[in-house]
Amino acid sequence: MSLVTLTVLVAFFHISVGSDTPCLNHGGTCQDDSTSCSGNYVSNLCSGSASRRCCESSSDPCAAIGGICKDDHLYCAGSYVTGKCSGGTTNRCCTSHNNGGSDQSICDNIQVISRDAWGARGPTHVTTLNHRVHLFFIHHTDGHTCHSETECAGVLKGVQNYHMNSRGYNDIGYSFLIGQDGRVYEGRGWGVVGAHTLHYNSLAYAVSFMGNFMDTLPSPNSLNAAKALVQCGVNKGYIEANYSLFGHRDVGNTDCPGDTLYAEIRTWDRYNYTHSATIQ
Structure with missing residues (x-):
């Protein structure tokens, strides 16, 4: 193998790994979604084809409570929970809890x-x-x-x-x-x-x-x-x-x-x- 070919392969490897960073930050592994995933598949976190998705382990704190990590400026139909996701402070766990977002601790008689x-x-x-x-x-x-x-x-x-x-x-x-x-x-x-x-x-x-x-x-x-x-x-x-x-x-x-x-x-x-x- 020539030095030029080796350099190209190394560069390609680094680009591929780098583009999988969002999945890695979630504690997941990029793989083809036709294969078994012990936790949940999440789209748009991996490089490559659309079938190559992020398998988040069931041990992931957010997945364990039935949530998905996302930036908290996005709408969450349930409630955001802090401390369950890696990454920045705005990357939080959106769960389906609180009865569709209704927080009974705020008021008992209204949504x-x-x-x-x-x-x-x-x-x-x-x-x-x-x-x-x-x-x-x-x-x-x-x-x-x-x-x-x-x-x-x-x-x-x-x-x-x-x-x-x-x-x-x-x-x-x-x-x-x-x-x-x-x-x-x-x-x-x-x-x-x-x-x-x-x-x-x-x-x-x-x-x-x-x-x-x-x-x-x-x-x-x-x-x-x-x-x-x-x-x-x-x-x-x-x-x-x-x-x-x-x-x-x-x-x-x-x-x-x-x-x-x-x-x-x-x-x-x-x-x-x-x-x-x-x-x-």
């Missing part, structure tokens, strides 16, 4: 989609809100609305990117958000100071309806979800039982939460705006 399930970025800083609040604010995002869990995950990521990249927030600003599918989506969640209502972030939680509600109302399911969310906060001790509810415009120069939605919340039992001195 709340956890941050992990919709693929939230990690916050750059967290300030704990460790006392009951007596105020609750209603907002709208004044942007795209959504009607399914997948669609809402995309809207949420857009809102979070805007808040963090353009406005310099530590995280998505709202405590929770609601889609037209009637699901509640965890923003900063309970026990965390938000960035939703200037001067009131440490005194209140806030929910934002995804969409613009100047001329239309949110769906009945989403309105009911908002009411149930506040009651959940009361039941879990995050909100005072005698709380007062307001719209964002009650304390700021803004159209939020939209004319039609604002008219609606003014009919709710705990809406309590009479003049600015009421809110303290």
Whole structure:
């Protein structure tokens, strides 16, 4: 064998191994998927033909809990679990747990989609809100609305990117958000100071309806979800039982939460705006 031929073969070997790196990083082995795999086959991690796939061992921590390692900016129908995948910190295990992403630890009586399930970025800083609040604010995002869990995950990521990249927030600003599918989506969640209502972030939680509600109302399911969310906060001790509810415009120069939605919340039992001195 000539030196030139040997050099080419060595180079080819290195290229092949290098292109199999994603599989190797998952603790797997690239092989033809017609052969037996002791764990699960995963596509798009190996070089070569489409039938050459990554066999991840059943001893893989993520595969062992029925998950697949993927970048957590991608939508996960269940919940992301940390510490089960190799690679960077954003490479996490997407599982089918939490009843399709619904986290009962957040609220028992409604479907709340956890941050992990919709693929939230990690916050750059967290300030704990460790006392009951007596105020609750209603907002709208004044942007795209959504009607399914997948669609809402995309809207949420857009809102979070805007808040963090353009406005310099530590995280998505709202405590929770609601889609037209009637699901509640965890923003900063309970026990965390938000960035939703200037001067009131440490005194209140806030929910934002995804969409613009100047001329239309949110769906009945989403309105009911908002009411149930506040009651959940009361039941879990995050909100005072005698709380007062307001719209964002009650304390700021803004159209939020939209004319039609604002008219609606003014009919709710705990809406309590009479003049600015009421809110303290």
